[in-house]
Amino acid sequence: QKEVEQNSGPLSVPEGAIASLNCTYSDRGSQSFFWYRQYSGKSPELIMFIYSNGDKEDGRFTAQLNKASQYVSLLIRDSQPSDSATYLCAVNYRAGAQKLVFGQGTRLTINP
Amino acid sequence: KAGVTQTPRYLIKTRGQQVTLSCSPISGHRSVSWYQQTPGQGLQFLFEYFSETQRNKGNFPGRFSGRQFSNSRSEMNVSTLELGDSALYLCASSLVPRVYDTQYFGPGTRLTVL
Numbered sequence: 066q067k068e069v070e071q072n073s074g075p076l077s078v079p080e081g082a083i084a085s086l087n088c089t090y091s092d093r094g095s096q097s098f099f100w101y102r103q104y105s106g107k108s109p110e111l112i113m114f115i116y117s118n119g120d121k122e123d124g125r126f127t128a129q130l131n132k133a134s135q136y137v138s139l140l141i142r143d144s145q146p147s148d149s150a151t152y153l154c155a156v157n158y159r160a161g162a163q164k165l166v167f168g169q170g171t172r173l174t175i176n177p
Numbered sequence: 178k179a180g181v182t183q184t185p186r187y188l189i190k191t192r193g194q195q196v197t198l199s200c201s202p203i204s205g206h207r208s209v210s211w212y213q214q215t216p217g218q219g220l221q222f223l224f225e226y227f228s229e230t231q232r233n234k235g236n237f238p239g240r241f242s243g244r245q246f247s248n249s250r251s252e253m254n255v256s257t258l259e260l261g262d263s264a265l266y267l268c269a270s271s272l273v274p275r276v277y278d279t280q281y282f283g284p285g286t287r288l289t290v291l
Contacts, residue, residue, distance in 0.1 A: 097277050108267055108282040109220070116277055153220065163210045163274045164233045167220035 067092050069156050071168035080177050084141040088154030088168055091135070098130055098137045099155040099165065102148075109153055113139065144175045179204065181270050181283030189289045195256040198286045202249050202270030209251040210280060211243060214265040223266075226251050227274045255288075263290045 068091040078084040086100075097116050101109035113128040115121045115137065121128045127140040137156075141148055151172045155165040182201045190196050202209050211223040222235040226245035243253040249270075255262055265287050269280035 099279070101282075108265075108285045111279055111281065114279055155220075157277075163208050163225050163227075163269070163271050163278065163280055164222050164235075165210070165212075165220075165269075165280060166222065167212075169219045 067156070067158050067166045069154055069166050069168040071152075071154050071171050073169055074172040075174055076171055077174045077176060078144050080144060080146060080175055082144055084144045084148065084173055084175070086139040086141075086152050086154075086171050086173065088137045088139075089135055090137070090154075090156045090166075092156075092158050093132070093135065095132075095135075095156045095158050097157040098128070099157070100126075100128060100137075100139045101153040101155060103151045103153055103170065105151075112152070141173075146175045146177055149173060149175045181268055181281055183266075183268050183283040183286050185286060186284065187287045187289075189291060190258050191291050192258055192260060194258050195254060196258060196288060197252055197254045198266055198268075198288075200251045200253075200268030200270075200283060202251070202268075203281060206270035206272055206281075207249050208271045208274040208278070209245055209249065210269045210271075211251070211253050212267045212269065213237070214267060214285070215263075220267070223253065225274060232274060258290045260290050262288065264288060 100112040115128040129138045151170040154168040210225040225233040245251045271278040
């Protein structure tokens with residue numbers, strides 16, 4: 066059973082601080098990793114994707130991947146109240162497929 | 178470019194009925210995947226279609242089925258509805274079913290089974 070684990074939170078961070086979201090996965094053959102943001106009552110919205118070990122930055126967001134430790138994280142710098150949402154980590158294990166396995170999500174609250 | 182569209186957005190059905198949900202992918206996208214989201218189980222993969230063929234299927238009973246048309250639009254069907262089928266059903270599209278391709282989600286269909 067392929068598993069993706071996230072801390073369900075809630076994670077509370079003051080405005081302007083760095084929010085750190087973590088995710089671990091069980092299968093070493095995992096090939097692509099995605100972070101989605103989901104506001105209450107809405108569908109998931111892609112934030113970042115990462116395929117290679119190391120860091121990938123996009124604006125205030127940085128995704129970090131460590132395949133040896135089977136760990137992927139998302140950092141949000143200068144957190145804003147609008148960043149308050151559930152963040153979903155998703156992993157695609159299978160070559161030639163579009164079959165994402167999702168973690169349960171981390172609920173993030175940014176306090177003004 | 179228009180995003181993924183799903184119809185209807187909301188549905189209320191009773192136990193034992195069947196339901197058909199529709200998904201139109203982003204223009205040019207040929208791979209469509211379906212997911213079920215519930216508070217207890219989170220987001221779970223249902224099935225994936227490409228070139229009118231089901232390529233992968235999740236761990237759901239045979240009451241859940243789907244198909245894809247030549248224009249890449251997809252439908253999913255749930256027969257003999259159960260209370261536990263109440264969920265948000267999400268469709269996601271990507272260009273082709275490569276592991277590095279990004280899936281973009283539609284707004285979802287909220288199904289309530291009474």
